[in-house]
Amino acid sequence: MDAEELLRGITPLAGDVTAIRTVQETRPLEEFADAYVAEVNVKSASKVIKALDSSFPRDPSQPMNHLRRFAKHNQVPEHLRPALLRDGSSPSQTIFVLISPPLPDTETLQKVLAPFVPENAVSEEGAVPLHPVRIPLQPPMTTVQADTWSKSMWPVVFNPAAPRAMVAPPPHVLSRARELIQPNAGRYLALAQQMAEVAEQSGLGRGVGAVVVDPDLEAEIEIDETDEAGNIRWADAVVAVAGDGRYSRREVGMDDPPQPGTGPNPNIQTYDADREGGPELHALMRVVELISSKRRQDGPVSATGRPCLNYLETYFMAQSDVPVSESHDSSPVPEKYQKTTETAAHAIHKESETEDVPASRIRPRSQGGYLCTDLDVYLTHEPCICCCMGLLLSRFRAVIFPRGGRMVSGGLASEPVVQPVPVETEIEAEAEAETETEGEAAADSAEDKKKGAEPAKSREYYGLHWRKELNWRALGFEFVEERPVAVRAEEGVAFHA
Amino acid sequence: MSGEVIRQLQHGSQHSFFMKQALLMGEKALATGETPVGCILVYNNTVVGYGMNDTNRSMNGTRHAEFIAIEEMLQNYPRSALRKTDLYVTVEPCVMCASALRQYQIQTVYYGCGNDRFGGTGSILSLHSDSSIDPPYPVHGGLFHKEAIMLLRRFYIQENEKAPKPRPKKHRELKTNFDNSHSPILYVK
Numbered sequence: 001m002d003a004e005e006l007l008r009g010i011t012p013l014a015g016d017v018t019a020i021r022t023v024q025e026t027r028p029l030e031e032f033a034d035a036y037v038a039e040v041n042v043k044s045a046s047k048v049i050k051a052l053d054s055s056f057p058r059d060p061s062q063p064m065n066h067l068r069r070f071a072k073h074n075q076v077p078e079h080l081r082p083a084l085l086r087d088g089s090s091p092s093q094t095i096f097v098l099i100s101p102p103l104p105d106t107e108t109l110q111k112v113l114a115p116f117v118p119e120n121a122v123s124e125e126g127a128v129p130l131h132p133v134r135i136p137l138q139p140p141m142t143t144v145q146a147d148t149w150s151k152s153m154w155p156v157v158f159n160p161a162a163p164r165a166m167v168a169p170p171p172h173v174l175s176r177a178r179e180l181i182q183p184n185a186g187r188y189l190a191l192a193q194q195m196a197e198v199a200e201q202s203g204l205g206r207g208v209g210a211v212v213v214d215p216d217l218e219a220e221i222e223i224d225e226t227d228e229a230g231n232i233r234w235a236d237a238v239v240a241v242a243g244d245g246r247y248s249r250r251e252v253g254m255d256d257p258p259q260p261g262t263g264p265n266p267n268i269q270t271y272d273a274d275r276e277g278g279p280e281l282h283a284l285m286r287v288v289e290l291i292s293s294k295r296r297q298d299g300p301v302s303a304t305g306r307p308c309l310n311y312l313e314t315y316f317m318a319q320s321d322v323p324v325s326e327s328h329d330s331s332p333v334p335e336k337y338q339k340t341t342e343t344a345a346h347a348i349h350k351e352s353e354t355e356d357v358p359a360s361r362i363r364p365r366s367q368g369g370y371l372c373t374d375l376d377v378y379l380t381h382e383p384c385i386c387c388c389m390g391l392l393l394s395r396f397r398a399v400i401f402p403r404g405g406r407m408v409s410g411g412l413a414s415e416p417v418v419q420p421v422p423v424e425t426e427i428e429a430e431a432e433a434e435t436e437t438e439g440e441a442a443a444d445s446a447e448d449k450k451k452g453a454e455p456a457k458s459r460e461y462y463g464l465h466w467r468k469e470l471n472w473r474a475l476g477f478e479f480v481e482e483r484p485v486a487v488r489a490e491e492g493v494a495f496h497a
Numbered sequence: 498m499s500g501e502v503i504r505q506l507q508h509g510s511q512h513s514f515f516m517k518q519a520l521l522m523g524e525k526a527l528a529t530g531e532t533p534v535g536c537i538l539v540y541n542n543t544v545v546g547y548g549m550n551d552t553n554r555s556m557n558g559t560r561h562a563e564f565i566a567i568e569e570m571l572q573n574y575p576r577s578a579l580r581k582t583d584l585y586v587t588v589e590p591c592v593m594c595a596s597a598l599r600q601y602q603i604q605t606v607y608y609g610c611g612n613d614r615f616g617g618t619g620s621i622l623s624l625h626s627d628s629s630i631d632p633p634y635p636v637h638g639g640l641f642h643k644e645a646i647m648l649l650r651r652f653y654i655q656e657n658e659k660a661p662k663p664r665p666k667k668h669r670e671l672k673t674n675f676d677n678s679h680s681p682i683l684y685v686k
Contacts, residue, residue, distance in 0.1 A: 252575050273631060274577040279597045280564055292557035371558045385624060386600060389593030389615070393558035409630050411596075460627055464592070469621045471614050494630045496600055 003315035006194055007232040012186030013193075013481060017400065019174050020476035023463035024167040026415040031137040035154070036099040036109070036130040037071075037080070039089060044116040045070060048097050055112045056104045064100045066139035068155040071096045075155050083131050088120050098135070098154060106130055141167075166468040169475055177398055177475050180215060181376065185479055187234055188213055188378040189402055191241065196380045198310050199243025199283070203261035205309070206268050208244040208497045210283035211378040212291060213237050215397070217361065239361045239375065240294075241316050242287035244497075245309050246277030260310065271495045279496065284379060284387040288372060288394050294320045294362035295369045320362040371395045381489055381497035382410030388464040391474060398475040399465060404485030408494045412476050414463030459490075512585075512607065515539055516640045519585040520609070522549045522562065523648045529554070533648040536562040536586035538570050540578055546570035562586060563594040567601060579603055587645040589638060591615035595624040599631045606636045609645025643675055 040048050049069065058064070068075070073091035076084050084096060099109060110128040117128045135154045140146035146158035168174075188211045195209030218237035247265045250257035267275045279285055286309075293307060294317070308314040363369030372394040379401040383391065388411035391399055399412065406413055465476030489497075515537060522535025526549035538546035548566030552558050563586065570582070579601045584590075587609040590598060595617025598606060611620045618625045618636045626633045654669040 249571065252571075252573060271630065273600065273602050274575075276576075276600065278567065278571075278576070279600055280559070280568070285559060288559055289557055292555055295556040365556055369556075371556065384596060384600070386593050386596035389591060389596065389617070390559040393552075393591075393593060395558065458628070460629075462622070467621075470592070496630075 001311070003312055004232060006312065007191070007235050010187060010190045010194065012184075013189050013402065013479065014186060014483070015402070015479050015481040017178055017182045017185050017477045018480055019169075019178060020412055020463065020465060020478050021414050022168045022466040023414045023461065024466075024468055025141075026461070026463065028141055028167075029138055032134050032153070033101045033137050034103065035101060035133050035135045036103065036106075037084065037096050037133050037154075038099065038113050038128060038130055039084065039094050039118065039121050040097050040113065040116040041118055042093060042095045045095060045097075048113070048116045051112050051116070052097075052099065055108070056099075056102070059102050062101070062137065063139075066156050066159070067098055067100055067135055068157060069098055071098070071155050075150075077151055077153065077155075079152070080131070080133065086121070089118070094118055094121070098133070099130075100135060101137075169466060169473070174475060178477065180218075181398065181400060181477060184213075184218065184234060184237075185378065185400055185477075188238070189380070189400070189479055191235070191238070192378050192380045195241050195243045195283075195312055198312050199245065200264050200268065201262075202243075202310055203263060203265040204248040204258060205244030205246050205265075205281070205283075206495065206497075207264075207380070208283045209380045210242050210287040211238055212240045212287050212372065213376045213378065214239050214361065215374065215376055236361075238316055239320065240287050240290045240313075242283050242290055242313055243310060244281065244283045245286055246281040247275075248281060248309055249277050269493065271493055276495065279384060279386040279390075282384065282387050282497065284377065284383050285390055287377065288390060290317060291362055291372055291375075294360070295365045295371075297364045297366070316361075320360045373397075376400065379405070379497070381405040382407045382412050384409050384496035385411035385462060385464065386496070388412055388462070392464070392470060392472040395472060396474050398477060400477040400479055402479040402481055402485075404481055404488050405497070406478075406488065406490045407497050408459040408490055409496045410459070411462045411464040413478075414461050416461070511542070512640060515544070515583075515585040516587075516607065516609065518544060518547075519587050520641060520644055520648070522547055523587045523645070526550050526562070527648060527652055533652045534562045534586065534588045536566050536584060538566045538579075538582050538584055540570070540574065540582040545574060545578075545582065559593065561591065561594050563590060563598065567597075576601070583607065585640075587641075587648060588612050589616040589620055590618055592617035592622055592624065595622070599624060599629060599634060602631060603634050606634060607640055608636070608638045609640055610642040610649070611638060646675070647673070 072095055073085060073089070076096060097113075103109075104112075109130065113128045114122075121129060123129055133154055136149050136156065140149060140156055140158050143158050146156050149156045192209040192211045195211065196207040197209075199205040199209060200207035214237055217239070221233050221236055247267060248258055280289075290307065290313065308317055360367075372391075374397050376398040377391060377396050377400070379399065382401050382405055383399070384407070388399075401412070403417065406417075463476070464470075466473045518537045519535045522537065523533040524535070526535055527533035529549075531550040531553050534550045536548045537544045538548075546566035546569040548562035548564070548569070550562050551560040551565055563584065566584075567579070570579070581604055583605045584598065584603055585607045589608045589610065589612040590606060591612060592615055606618060606625065608618070613620055615621060617623075619638070625636050650671055654671050
């Protein structure tokens with residue numbers, strides 16, 4: 001089949017792009033630690049802070065800005081009142097200061113505080129009283145949490161903009177990316193599904209596909225609405241596609257690597273690790289290698305020894321075969337990496353306008369192309385853990401996959417899908433499951449209805465796209481199909497996508 | 498892992514010999530401007546695959562030492578042989594490689610120093626032992642960890658000219674002290 005014919009026949013999937021929450025959001029860490037409270041003269045408050053800050057260094061990796069440093073008498077949480085509000089202390093005279101971790105030794109602390117403590121608060125032995133309290137180490141995620149902690153632990157401040165950087169992508173970055181991804185996601189995912197079909201039918205892989213898009217190129221495309229039938233300009237932003245190729249390796253004893261056959265490989269019916277070929281032959285890893293080969297300006301040295309496995313991959317690779325014009329571009333570094341006012345998008349537009357030599361969709365290294373920086377990858381399935389880290393190491397900007405393509409072995413989802421609880425009763429649903437021909441699907445939906453969630457098979461939820469521990473992060477999106485998917489991948493053969 | 502076990506492994510001539518081979522691969526990576534991580538695969542007491550990081554040359558961020566070694570091995574052995582193959586690697590496998598090794602059903606992993614940034618066999622994630630569709634594999638860390646750390650330190654005081662925005666590191670000094678940590682990330686920022 002001709003690639004352009006295939007592109008013309010693509011019907012976009014209908015659905016909504018939704019951000020995958022991070023594990024920091026779905027499983028917020030709640031850590032608590034010991035701290036001290038001391039009563040000081042209200043007039044010395046600023047001196048107390050100076051004295052504390054100059055005597056005891058703070059740990060910059062553990063900001064405590066969410067904790068109020070002082071509590072007035074009426075702000076003291078209920079459970080601390082018997083200990084703190086002693087007879088003879090007056091709201092107009094004293095205030096309570098918090099000493100948060102890292103905690104100094106009590107003797108030094110008492111010495112530092114002594115000048116500011118009201119005389120009648122000092123114990124008979126002359127010691128400054130330090131009251132132990134528990135405090136939350138992380139800032140509150142919601143106002144409700146802030147209120148709860150303020151009442152049960154110590155007054156905290158809720159700042160919606162504050163230190164969420166580690167927890168989740170900044171909301172404006174995420175929503176802007178989502179807006180840009182939404183209009184064409186259905187098309188790219190439909191193309192990925194076509195790629196998957198080609199890969200499966202070749203017998204060289206499972207039905208998994210990957211499509212890589214350059215958002216800068218996407219921004220440049222002006223689709224002519226009048227030319228609906230033949231318009232495939234949307235595909236101009238696609239820099240590479242790849243299908244799964246796990247059965248394409250030349251095994252020991254074979255003279256030649258396996259050749260495309262006429263139908264699916266029988267191994268797709270089950271999962272046998274010895275027949276799985278390895279993650280470097282998964283769609284994500286293969287598309288990364290195809291892009292790298294263009295950056296290097298040589299042929300891919302893939303595990304199969306073959307760059308492209310089918311006509312669709314070859315078609316898109318050929319779009320970047322053109323030699324890049326040197327004449328228009330005096331600098332070898334693309335504008336994107338230059339500190340100039342010109343944008344990369346503008347430069348691309350300029351080149352296509354001149355129509356001298358078309359620009360390569362994948363910039364070689366000599367033109368500043370670097371790994372998969374600033375590219376988005378659309379996948380038919382939730383990638384395996386290995387491929388998730390591979391996409392982070394490749395520095396993709398974003399990853400998008402359809403919810404129906406969730407895998408028990410996947411590394412992106414951060415929580416089970418919560419589905420609406422239907423009005424039908426359990427008994428009806430179960431009866432339906434027994435009588436219907438599509439027994440399995442119905443049984444599953446009955447299962448869902450019972451629990452209101454999707455825990456069909458147990459799995460881990462890694463949310464690898466944005467983990468605070470890792471020093472590369474990507475935006476992660478799920479494409480929620482408008483119509484329910486007939487067979488969810490999670491219900492099929494468990495394998496690594 | 499206890500100090501006693503590490504001493505035994507380090508002095509056991511085989512483990513020591515194999516880890517030194519992996520370190521040599523790390524030296525080779527350093528000499529060619531790659532992040533100095535080296536590894537070897539051992540099957541039937543024979544080295545059947547050598548790997549070093551190849552991300553800079555290949556311009557592919559996924560070409561880690563483990564993948565290179567496996568690729569070499571698979572030219573001469575069936576995939577099923579990996580079930581009886583041990584990996585010796587200078588640095589704890591990253592999340593990507595830890596998952597790949599599990600998918601390949603590696604027999605045992607021995608590593609030098611831990612990896613606080615990407616480690617997938619205990620430091621960040623524990624992919625060798627988490628529940629998965631593949632069987633777990635045992636991991637032993639700490640063999641020649643000082644040598645592995647020094648390799649990385651010697652690399653990280655250099656500037657990365659290949660990055661889009663190289664960071665100047667003129668003021669970095671090569672540290673040679675060790676506290677009790679097995680972690681390599683001790684260089685001066």
